[in-house]
Amino acid sequence: MLTLKKLTPARIWLLIGYAAAAAALFSAPMFLSDFRLNLLAKFLAFAIVALGLDLIWGFTGILSLGHGIFFGLGAYAMAMYLKLEAGGGKLPDFMGWSGLNQLPWFWKPFENFGFAVLMGILIPAVLALFLGFFTFRNRIRGVYFTILTQALVIITTTLLVGQQAYTGGTNGVTGYSKILGQSIASSDTKRMLYWITAAVLIAVFILCRYIVKSRFGKVLRAIRDGENRVRFIGYNPAVYQMVIFTISAALAGIAGMLFVLHVGIISPSMMGIVPSIEMVLWVAIGGRGTLIGAALGAVLMNWAKSEFSTTYPEGWTYFLGAVFIVVVVFLPNGLMGLASKFKLGKGKRRSEPEHDRVEYPAV
Amino acid sequence: MEVFTLQLFNGLSVSSILLLIALGLAITFGLMKVINMAHGELIMIGAYSTYLTQNIFKDVLPPSLFDWYFVLAIPVSFLIAFVFGLILEMSLIRFLYGRPLDSLLATWGVGLVLQQLARSIFGAPNVAVTSPSWLNGGVEVLGAVLPYKRLFIIGLVALCLLAMYFYIYRSLEGRRMRAVMQNRDMAACLGVSTRRVDAMTFAIGSGIAGIAGCALTLLGPIGPSLGTYYIVDAFMVVVLGGVGKLVGTVLGAMGIGIFNTMFEYWTNASLGKVLVFLCIVAFLQWKPMGFVAMRSRSLDS
Numbered sequence: 124m125l126t127l128k129k130l131t132p133a134r135i136w137l138l139i140g141y142a143a144a145a146a147a148l149f150s151a152p153m154f155l156s157d158f159r160l161n162l163l164a165k166f167l168a169f170a171i172v173a174l175g176l177d178l179i180w181g182f183t184g185i186l187s188l189g190h191g192i193f194f195g196l197g198a199y200a201m202a203m204y205l206k207l208e209a210g211g212g213k214l215p216d217f218m219g220w221s222g223l224n225q226l227p228w229f230w231k232p233f234e235n236f237g238f239a240v241l242m243g244i245l246i247p248a249v250l251a252l253f254l255g256f257f258t259f260r261n262r263i264r265g266v267y268f269t270i271l272t273q274a275l276v277i278i279t280t281t282l283l284v285g286q287q288a289y290t291g292g293t294n295g296v297t298g299y300s301k302i303l304g305q306s307i308a309s310s311d312t313k314r315m316l317y318w319i320t321a322a323v324l325i326a327v328f329i330l331c332r333y334i335v336k337s338r339f340g341k342v343l344r345a346i347r348d349g350e351n352r353v354r355f356i357g358y359n360p361a362v363y364q365m366v367i368f369t370i371s372a373a374l375a376g377i378a379g380m381l382f383v384l385h386v387g388i389i390s391p392s393m394m395g396i397v398p399s400i401e402m403v404l405w406v407a408i409g410g411r412g413t414l415i416g417a418a419l420g421a422v423l424m425n426w427a428k429s430e431f432s433t434t435y436p437e438g439w440t441y442f443l444g445a446v447f448i449v450v451v452v453f454l455p456n457g458l459m460g461l462a463s464k465f466k467l468g469k470g471k472r473r474s475e476p477e478h479d480r481v482e483y484p485a486v
Numbered sequence: 487m488e489v490f491t492l493q494l495f496n497g498l499s500v501s502s503i504l505l506l507i508a509l510g511l512a513i514t515f516g517l518m519k520v521i522n523m524a525h526g527e528l529i530m531i532g533a534y535s536t537y538l539t540q541n542i543f544k545d546v547l548p549p550s551l552f553d554w555y556f557v558l559a560i561p562v563s564f565l566i567a568f569v570f571g572l573i574l575e576m577s578l579i580r581f582l583y584g585r586p587l588d589s590l591l592a593t594w595g596v597g598l599v600l601q602q603l604a605r606s607i608f609g610a611p612n613v614a615v616t617s618p619s620w621l622n623g624g625v626e627v628l629g630a631v632l633p634y635k636r637l638f639i640i641g642l643v644a645l646c647l648l649a650m651y652f653y654i655y656r657s658l659e660g661r662r663m664r665a666v667m668q669n670r671d672m673a674a675c676l677g678v679s680t681r682r683v684d685a686m687t688f689a690i691g692s693g694i695a696g697i698a699g700c701a702l703t704l705l706g707p708i709g710p711s712l713g714t715y716y717i718v719d720a721f722m723v724v725v726l727g728g729v730g731k732l733v734g735t736v737l738g739a740m741g742i743g744i745f746n747t748m749f750e751y752w753t754n755a756s757l758g759k760v761l762v763f764l765c766i767v768a769f770l771q772w773k774p775m776g777f778v779a780m781r782s783r784s785l786d787s
Contacts, residue, residue, distance in 0.1 A: 186587045257767050261774040266521050266586045270721045271767070277718050278759045285756025396718070400594055407591060440602040447595025451588045452581055 148321040152314045161385055162429055164317040166422040167324045168381040173405045173421035174324075174331050174414060175374030180403065181411030182335055183367050184347030185264065188399050189254075189272030190375045192279045193247035195394025197376030198383045199283075199290070200246060203230060204239035205299035205307070205383065216298065221288035230289075236303055243380040244373045251372030255365040262361075264350070276399050280391040295390025302384065313385075320381045324418070327374055331414050334370070343367055404443075407450050410459025420457060488629035493751050494744070495627075499636040501743025502643040503705075506698040507716050508723035508735050509650060510691030516729035517667045517687050520579055521590040525720070526713020527600035528692045531570055532563035532699025533708040534608060537615050539563075553618040556700075560642070563700035564693040571692020575685045583684075597713075604710035612707035621704065635704045642701055646694060651732060653690070663687055667730060726766055728776025737777045742766075 148167075152160055172194050179185045206215045207230065214226060232238045254275060258268050283290045290296070305312045334340050345353045346360045353360050383389050392398075401424075409420020432439040454461060507529060514520050536559040543555035574596065582589040617635060624633040654660040665673040666683045674680050695713075702712060719742065727738025745765060750758030773779075 186590070254767075257771060261771060263770055263774050266515075266519075266590065267725050269521075269587065269590065270718075270725050273718050274722055274763055274766075278756075278763045281756040281759050285754065396714075400591075403591065437602060437606060440598055444595040444598035444602065447598065448578065448592045451585075451592040451595070452578070455588065 145325055148325070149318065151321075152317060157310050157313060160317055161313060162426075163422075164313075164320045164385045165382060166425045167317075167320045168378045168385060169402070169405065169425050170418040170421040171324055171327050171378035171381070172375045172402050173409065173417040174327055175371040175378070176402055176406045177411060177414060177417035178331055178334065178343075178374075179364075179367050179371045180406060181413070181417065182340065182347060183343045183364060184350075185364060185368065186266075186269045186403065187272045187368070187371070188269055188396070188403065189275045190372070190402050191394040191396070191399030192276050193251060193372040193375035194379040194382070194398075194402070195279070195283075195389060195391070196247045196250065197243040197379030198389040198394070199296065199379075200233070200239050200243035200376070201380040201383045202296040202299075202389045203233040204236055205302060206296050207234045208236075208302065209298060209300040215291075215296070217291045217294065217296075218288055221292075223288050227289055240380065244376050247376035247379075248369045248373040252365060252369045255368040259361040259364040259368075264364075273396065273399075276394075276396050280395045283391045291390070293391060295388055295393070297388035297390075299387055307384070307387070316381075316384050320385070323377060323381060327377070328414060328418065331374075334367075335414065339363070339366075401443075404447060404450070406457075408446060408454075408457050410457030410462075412456065413459040416457050416459035419459075423458075491628045492630040492632075493747055495630065495632050495636070497744035497747035498640060498740075499743075500747055501740045502640045503698065503701065504716070504719055504723050504743050505736060505739035506639075506643045506646060506694065506701060507720040508727070508739055509646065509732075510694040510698075511720055512724045512727065512729055512732075512735040513650075513654075514688050514691045515724055517663065518579070518583060518684055519586045519589075520582060520688070521586050521593065521721075522579075522688075522691070523590055523594040523717065524574065524597040524600060525593075525692075525695050526715075526717035527597045527604075528567045528570060528695035529699040529702065529713040529716065530600070530604060530708070530710060532567045532696030533615075533703050533712055534604060534699075535559065535563040535566045535696065536700045536703045537608075537613055537708065540615055553620055556618045556621075559703075560697060560700050563696040565696075567696025567699070568689045568693035571695075572685060572689040574692070575688040579688060580681070580684065601710045601714075608710070610710065612709035614707045615703035617704050639701045639704060642697070646697060647732070647736070650694075654732065659683075659686065722766060724776075726769065726776055728773075728778040731778045734776055734778030741777075 151163060155163060172190055176187065176190055179187055207226075210216075214223065215230075218226070233242070254271070258264070258271060263271070284293050286292075299307050301307060302312065307313075335343075342353065342358055342360075342363050345358075346363060350360050379389070379394075402421075405421040405424045406417045407420070408424060409418065410416030428439065431442070450457060456463075507525070510528075511522065511525055514522055536556075539559040539562050540555050543552050543558075574593075578592060578596065579589065582592060621634045621638055624631040625637070626632075652660075654663060662673070662678045662683050663686075665676070665678055666680050670680055673683075698716075699708075699712070702708065723735060723738040723742055725738075726741055727734035727736070742762060746758060746762050748758075749761040752758070753761065770776075
């Protein structure tokens, strides 16, 4: 849509906007207390998941309710490293409680930070590739795929809860003290981690933007709007769907790793059905099909949640339920759709995505 | 031998409950392509309706009649869930036709609200429903004791299935429903009020969910999030069974229920679920549309 050659005023404003947002992100530690900074860092990690989800839902039209799992697996990979680092050669406490007296073989390599990070990306990606391979190839899509992802969430969480000796069960993995030799609780480390998260978010945003603007991204949108036509033209949609689903899962894994660093705990309840569908809501409220919308939606919703859910727990649930309904019925393109309706976005916008509109089949 | 009988019976019992829950889903999904995530909450509504019926019997009527409350509770649960379903369809679902994924999200929101409502009205802790005394005990078959409650549920499900069969395949309303399912435009051209058929179908599906809730009160205490335990499994039944024909749903429910019980017996609860999931994915390699798919020449059905 926009190339470097055409520096229209709209594009200049857009670039200024991005630069300002990036500057604000990086200077946030100067204005926020440690507590607020930590919260913001958590929201930024969530924004990364939202970007990944937007790639497959907003741009490819596949709804995954399983991103909590990819997020959680990334988080567990990092948590395993942190737990071993905190133990300093000793067995993690929950293993002792469950009667293990030796570190399981698959925990061993997680003593290495680099390995843990690699696994935090690879495990979700491979799982997604596996699921994608066995579904997209058979043209299992739409709601069928969505339901399968939801089932994946259920079995993974029950597995994590059930294998308490290896995973910490319902309590999850917590009790970290050090990362790469640094104390994890010190405000210097926290600030550093915040900057890393912000940098990763910006990098992921640029990556997603690149994907979306590329020829590959164009095929994705074509799949969203008319999968069969894409097939007839000679593309194999399954390959594209698999690749984007895998990328999306890897991004969720990265987000999960960052999340653990800021929050200090991961447990099955943070990656179950409810968190997974809430992730989808962030994208929906921000505006599916717009990257900035997805990221903003994640930050906004989580900010609102942290402000209100503890003071008004009941009201929050009603609000959340109402948001689901209102966004879907009245704001299918989210807040960004609303903004573009009121011409807040200066540049010409892409025509509204019309995905999910399945005609009733004629026999 | 008795272990085998017991396992088979347990599998059948789980299947029957899944079937009762999936029945409504399969119909609404097959007919309207609507994924109703609030189905679990309709089950919850049915369960609380039973609870209320029980309380009324306890407080108002003489104790000698108490045992018969359950007979009344079944139609009451059906009716209340039916009305809820009708309201839901008329106020929300009808704006979501043709957008299955969106309907999933919106109904999830409805589910959240209904759950919270139940929490506000009845309180968050589970409440117990006393089963009628004529359902206590069991019958011994081949050395295994089969509880009357579970037998009763299996019977109830068979009855519902039979009623659904007659409704769908032997009644005028059912014929209209099938017509709309197979070719909406043509049915509309021939004078079938698709709006009315949609509303009726959704309401009936909801009503069956109410009966499922009523049945669940026999198996344990009930709480606001009762439905969520079953909803994903029930959707898997629909995926496995395919949409459009009752027999698919029955096969799907039997498959999941029996394999689940078997695998859980051989391994453990969490690994059993994983195995069932893998089996389903493997099965879908062979039949991507489930056991029974409606034949259609359209590409996107």
